[in-house]
Amino acid sequence: MSRRGRRSDWERLDESDVRVRPGKGTRPRSKRRPEHADARAAMVVEVDRGRWTCALDGKPDREIIAMRARELGRTPIVVGDLVDLVGDTSGRPDTLARVVRVADRSSVLRRTADDNDPFERVVVANAQQLLIVCSLADPPPRTGFIDRCLVAAYAGGLKPVLCLTKSDLAGPDEIIAAYAELAVQVLVTRSDREPDEVRERLTGQISALIGHSGVGKSTLVNKLVPDAMRATGVVSAVGKGRHTSTTAVALPLPGGGWVVDTPGIRSFGLAHVEPDDIVAAFDEFVEPAEECPSGCGHLGPPADPDCMLDIVTAEGHASAGRLASLRRLLASRARLDEYGD
Template identity: 30%
Template sequence: MKGIIYKGIGGFYYVRNADGEEVECKARGKFRKDRVIPMIGDEVEVDVKNGKGSIVSIETRRTRLVRPPVANIDIVVIVAAAKSPDPNAALIDRMLVNAESNGIEPIVCINKTDLADASELEAIYKGAGYKTVSVSAETGGGVDELKSLIRGRIAAFAGVSGVGKSSLLTLITGNSLETGAVSEKISRGRHTTRHVELFPTEGGGYVLDTPGFSSVEIEDIPLEMIEQCFPEIAEASGGCRFRGCAHIGEPDCAVKALVAEKKIAQSRYCSYKELYELRKGKKEWK
């Protein structure tokens, strides 16, 4: 049987195949010997006997996240709110950098558009070259468009507390995902232990919540890759006078010129500059 690990608890892995059949599995000893730990999202081959499964092989992972530990994510849906809480551009940009540096396609989703206009925020990220979608979990507006963007894919939802990820996930799956919902109390200091789980969606896809995704391990990103994580800055850099321009203090910088002309958002440039200087201050790992 071939399938995907959609949940793992206490050393047991739960695998679902394309027909929706599910089986509880253990990993064979060879994985421990090779120091390979199965991950949620892994595509696996399972040997099933008497209703119980044994994972015999793991397909090569397309993508891999460390926090949370999930494999083969196709899309990260970065959820912000138009209001309550007010959008935090710096945090959105950090999550975009996290997606870009892990080779995962990001989508910016602006929720709570029933409370405030999202056109300015949407323009910033569309201008940066990202797919964006404005939705309201309260009214259902825009949710069908979001569904179409993630149909048939494994989509991770990321965002700070209170932006409405849980409500969106419930609308997308048709089920209340209490086990997969981030407690809004986490941001206020209360620790909550929970497992990561993939939930099936229409069209053969899966969704999951990703607590911890906003934490960027900046030392893991090469300095020269910071620019590549800001597509509009990377594109503009070809017009700079100096090759290898950092877009900080160099003369004749095309990026800074576009910022001055408001063709690159000031908030995006500030995020780039902050992350670049933060990374530059870190020692290279040997």
């Protein structure tokens, strides 16, 4: 029989004998995700190399180590975040739970490495107030840094509180006067006394602490939380200090509440902040700012000659001192201040 007259085995097959394997692109994908109805609520208190330490039900004596569930992808999770956990939530050694949900944040403390850095870093989530720690001497106060921290607090929805340390070395009157128009609460401490006023202000709250290295922040934390054992830095000869806190960590206060000790930093970038974010913290200027020309930075002449904030102040509807304080913060955000970091 000739080759053309023979039918090979594959020629005798019909379509019912062939099994077609679908390609990856044709497989149906479900958008449904597990509901995790049995998830337990917790607060993130520390982050370390892909592992999150969480206080179960917000209780400091119920710490759980967790990993991020695959379904969350690269969702950022920071100290202060309120999360839902599944899996082993016993807290026993060598156990690991999974973070399956992250709640919406009520506030965020953000910073960038500098003002040209487009990458925002969320330092703390859901804190109610920001305690800005500044020494009155050794190293000397840096009002430019305080201003930028105030901007970050206003933009992130935190109530700022200024804490002046080392008052046994220098008086606080000049700094207090500089921030009088902003109505920022100022607490004053000294090395040889207990920080009772600070302790009272923080109890029952979630508070983030921020400050340059060497200003006494870790010393303050060790007094507020005796079991904290945070390293205490030694100020260098040039006044920059040694960075002693390397990661943010939430520490429980004996009387209730949490303090989030953040790493000592030398710069506080504000690339993520817009002028209107700052104006929003000044109720009397919010509506007039909406009438300003497009692109107005609210800095006043010569940069913004038609700024409406000047008009409402001239008409007596707002304090000139408040406007000057607002513009100092705006200038700090724009790196136009004369105070320096």
